Amino acid sequence: QSVLTQPPSVSGAPGQRVTISCTGSTSNIGAGYDVHWYQQVPGTAPKLLIYGNTNRPSGVPDRFSGSKSGSSASLGISGLQAEDEADYFCQSYDTSLSNWVFGGGTKLTVL
Amino acid sequence: QVQLQESGPGLVKPSETLSLTCSVSSYSISTGYYWGWIRQPPGKGLEWIGSIYYSGTTHYNPSLRSRVTISVDTSRNQFSLNLRSVTAADTAVYSCARVLCTSNSCCAEYWGQGTLVTVSS
Numbered sequence: 001q002s003v004l005t006q007p008p009s010v011s012g013a014p015g016q017r018v019t020i021s022c023t024g025s026t027s028n029i030g031a032g033y034d035v036h037w038y039q040q041v042p043g044t045a046p047k048l049l050i051y052g053n054t055n056r057p058s059g060v061p062d063r064f065s066g067s068k069s070g071s072s073a074s075l076g077i078s079g080l081q082a083e084d085e086a087d088y089f090c091q092s093y094d095t096s097l098s099n100w101v102f103g104g105g106t107k108l109t110v111l
Numbered sequence: 112q113v114q115l116q117e118s119g120p121g122l123v124k125p126s127e128t129l130s131l132t133c134s135v136s137s138y139s140i141s142t143g144y145y146w147g148w149i150r151q152p153p154g155k156g157l158e159w160i161g162s163i164y165y166s167g168t169t170h171y172n173p174s175l176r177s178r179v180t181i182s183v184d185t186s187r188n189q190f191s192l193n194l195r196s197v198t199a200a201d202t203a204v205y206s207c208a209r210v211l212c213t214s215n216s217c218c219a220e221y222w223g224q225g226t227l228v229t230v231s232s
Binding site for chain 1: 156157158159172173174206211213214215216217218219220221222223224225
């Protein structure tokens with residue numbers, strides 16, 4: 001059971017927009033800690049997609065966006081492409097656990 | 112671009128110590144940043160193990176603190192992970208990373224490719 005809750009799967013057709021939610025609590029996201037997002041293509045290392053809730057590292061397309069409100073955060077992916085098919089993880093800090101924690105991951109399928 | 116590469120045994124016996132090294136290229140560890148270890152058991156989610164600053168300051172996952180040591184060797188531009196008294200539950204892909212910290216949280220900015228460590232007799 002992950003501290004941060006993500007839907008197991010989402011799907012969308014090419015060109016569409018999808019959002020992936022990450023729900024926490026008052027000991028992590030709700031306490032004001034930043035949320036980060038990773039993309040992991042099966043068999044490869046995760047790639048940082050969004051850091052500090054809304055920031056994209058150099059090289060990440062602006063089709064990817066992040067937002068945060070209250071105890072939840074969301075990753076938005078617009079203009080879906082076949083190459084976006086991957087697992088997506090959110091991450092934040094938890095004061096109760098005194099550690100950085102991850103969501104369980106969401107598998108994105110591009111139909 | 113920063114590159115990281117894990118190395119170490121792929122098989123460790125129960126009760127023994129898991130030892131991995133992360134070699135960093137295209138960036139000098141002593142310049143700054145935290146450097147960390149993250150693991151992912153097969154078919155499961157990610158777990159932050161701990162991190163170290165180039166000066167030696169460490170942060171460990173409280174659930175692993177009693178068994179974990181992370182150290183840094185700036186002369187070799189490497190940092191290492193030792194996990195003692197391992198069990199089958201420690202079987203995972205272990206990845207090293209350069210850690211990027213925002214105002215109140217940290218994330219793994221650059222990752223190694225990861226190495227599978229299996230605990231089995």
